[in-house]
Amino acid sequence: MLKTVIPFGPQHPVLPEPLHLQLTVEDEVITEAIPALGFVHRGLEMLAHIRDFHQVTQVVERVCGICSMIHAMCYCQGIEAIMGIEVPPRATFLRTIWSELHRMHSHLLWLGLFADSFGFESLFMQLWKIREKVLDLNEATTGNRIIVSVNLIGGVRRDLAPEQISWILAELAEVEQDINRLGSTLLTDYTVKKRTVGKGVITKDKAFELGLAGPTLRASGVCQDMRMLGYAAFDELDFEPVVETEGDCHARSKVRFREVRQSIDLIRQALSRIAQSEIRTKVKGRPQGETVCRVEQPRGELFYYIKADGTKNLERLRIRTPTFANIPALLSILPGMWLSDVPVAVLSIDPCISCTER
Amino acid sequence: MFKKLIQKARVKSPWLLHYDCSSCNGCDIEVLACLTPVYDIERFGIINVGNPMHADILLVTGTVNYRSRKVLLNLFNQMPDPKLVVAIGTCALSGGIFREAYNVIGGVDKVIAVDVYVTGCPAKPEAIIDGVTLGLNRFTQRKEGKKAHAR
Amino acid sequence: MRDEVISVSPDNLVGAVAKLKVEGYRFVTLSCMQGDVNTVVILYHFDKDLVLKHLRVRVPADGPLPSITAVYFAAFLVENEIQDLFGLRFSGLAVDYERTLYLDGGEVKVTPFCKYTVAKIQGDEAKSLPASADRHSTGGS
Known part of the structure; x- marks a missing residue:
């Protein structure tokens, strides 16, 4: 049988982002997949050498527009660790709340795109309708829908008023109701299962060996969630990572679906236990030293390595995003798949290319 | 008379092609949000298509880097005339926060001619819809025979 | 850094990484930075049960450094990235983009x-x- 190389992307109807894959197919079955990157590479880590270390907070927010708040949080926590800044307790709770709101909107976005990838357009529309409610929460509490810019080194920019808290709780109840209504379709529907169950299986050992991160890793039965580190206010909340064991596309969507509900629960806990204090501390001096900071992004473990030499510019800022770790998974699951299953498999790792390339 | 009909049909049902040059995804998901129930750009007859040869309007988000420049030009050249280019977000306008990075050329207008600029970081769905409808007015005003061009 | 940092020479690198794999460490990533005029410092990060371990390697700026893709295949992307951004060469890369990744x-x-x-x-x-x-x-x- 003749081998054919089919390019997938960079502009593809399923992907909003320019991921390019070179798929070698034999008949309709894929034998090899090689990713080609570079369409979104901007050289963002370099900007840390040019900009003031306070300004870099705004730069790292633009690593990825979907989980921007979590990027900034990770950066700020890293700098705070180097400089020994104690963040006021209320600020840590606020960071937790906003990061969980981001996780919710990112997971809903992904669930929608995933539904779209197997041609279930009405489910896509329904999920994105729910997502708009979460974005409304973002907009009302921070002033922007997606890139919220609430983090500062030493705290957060905005506070929540008591009436906002009760409003958030009411909205969350609505969101939860809507999600539960769609849950049965997403997880048990015959057509959905037909397209996802048993597709792209990654075993536990394989997942660990490939160094995967986040929901992709947890869907294969590895219990690893950076929130277990207890950064921000997560050490004061009751929290159990979501783990599934099948390791296929269906398990990955189950993990993310359950994490949306978990996030609602975490926000409720945080809102009920939120401390009364200042929301930021004054920052004096310049950072010197090196540190590693890790937080859990919607897509998995986000890793920042920061090295500062006591000047206003950082010496090195290294960002390892979860999709960067998850791309090897694609290379491992695509061979042997049908060409028509490629969109489902590619989306199942939740690729965020602008994160990957920076 | 036939020309008039085509002209009218084009304005009432323009098809979109969206390309993410090297955006941070913020504007991309706002473009997608336009298609979903709350904003529902389809009420203007607008459909998002994947094939550049079907498209009338090119939505570009993000700064242009050296590699995506070729793809952008490719897509633009494949689109049939008359076509409209809408640049979305601060990055697509000028390079935004990334303009000093080494792999960034700058705004979209350094590569292709842009008809409508939508500001914001990220641009809000309302602004994007406004930008597209503003562009549709350009369609009606544009004289016969005048073609968009690549730079 | 609070975590353990071990200095390794380029020759012992692959062995040290293989040992960590046997011990059950998960590969996280590499961080590369300029040391002084002629050297580059690379940190290899590994994780086990949420605790990080780092290997620090100092190599000449033009390399070559042995690739660890034979041990951890997942390292191929980040090694290619370093080839692109720092001009360092890795020998024995599983998938080599020849400095055209980005x-x-x-x-x-x-x-x-x-x-x-x-x-x-x-x-x-x-x-x-x-x-x-x-x-x-x-x-x-």
């Missing part, structure tokens, strides 16, 4: 993170370089 020939002609190399090229052949190279070399160093 930057093709004819685009950005210098390795962007190498401040010293950039300065050198600027002095010798600044005229033959595209405008973008001048711009970031002034910003980067």
Whole structure:
């Protein structure tokens, strides 16, 4: 049988982002997949050498527009660790709340795109309708829908008023109701299962060996969630990572679906236990030293390595995003798949290319 | 008379092609949000298509880097005339926060001619819809025979 | 850093990494940075039960450094990235993009993170370089 190389992307109807894959197919079955990157590479880590270390907070927010708040949080926590800044307790709770709101909107976005990838357009529309409610929460509490810019080194920019808290709780109840209504379709529907169950299986050992991160890793039965580190206010909340064991596309969507509900629960806990204090501390001096900071992004473990030499510019800022770790998974699951299953498999790792390339 | 009909049909049902040059995804998901129930750009007859040869309007988000420049030009050249280019977000306008990075050329207008600029970081769905409808007015005003061009 | 950092020589690197794999560590990533004029420092990060362990390797700026893709296949992307951005060479890479992962020939002609190399090229052949190279070399160093 003749081998054919089919390019997938960079502009593809399923992907909003320019991921390019070179798929070698034999008949309709894929034998090899090689990713080609570079369409979104901007050289963002370099900007840390040019900009003031306070300004870099705004730069790292633009690593990825979907989980921007979590990027900034990770950066700020890293700098705070180097400089020994104690963040006021209320600020840590606020960071937790906003990061969980981001996780919710990112997971809903992904669930929608995933539904779209197997041609279930009405489910896509329904999920994105729910997502708009979460974005409304973002907009009302921070002033922007997606890139919220609430983090500062030493705290957060905005506070929540008591009436906002009760409003958030009411909205969350609505969101939860809507999600539960769609849950049965997403997880048990015959057509959905037909397209996802048993597709792209990654075993536990394989997942660990490939160094995967986040929901992709947890869907294969590895219990690893950076929130277990207890950064921000997560050490004061009751929290159990979501783990599934099948390791296929269906398990990955189950993990993310359950994490949306978990996030609602975490926000409720945080809102009920939120401390009364200042929301930021004054920052004096310049950072010197090196540190590693890790937080859990919607897509998995986000890793920042920061090295500062006591000047206003950082010496090195290294960002390892979860999709960067998850791309090897694609290379491992695509061979042997049908060409028509490629969109489902590619989306199942939740690729965020602008994160990957920076 | 036939020309008039085509002209009218084009304005009432323009098809979109969206390309993410090297955006941070913020504007991309706002473009997608336009298609979903709350904003529902389809009420203007607008459909998002994947094939550049079907498209009338090119939505570009993000700064242009050296590699995506070729793809952008490719897509633009494949689109049939008359076509409209809408640049979305601060990055697509000028390079935004990334303009000093080494792999960034700058705004979209350094590569292709842009008809409508939508500001914001990220641009809000309302602004994007406004930008597209503003562009549709350009369609009606544009004289016969005048073609968009690549730079 | 609070975590354990072990200094390793380039020759012992693959062995040390293989030992960590046997001990059940998960590969996280590499961080590369400029040491001094002629050297590059690479940190190898590994994780086990949420505790990090780092290997620190100091190598000459032009390499070559043995690739660890035979042990952890997942390292191929980040090693290619370092080839692109620092000009370092890895030998025995499982998938080698030949320095075209992010930057093709004819685009950005210098390795962007190498401040010293950039300065050198600027002095010798600044005229033959595209405008973008001048711009970031002034910003980067």
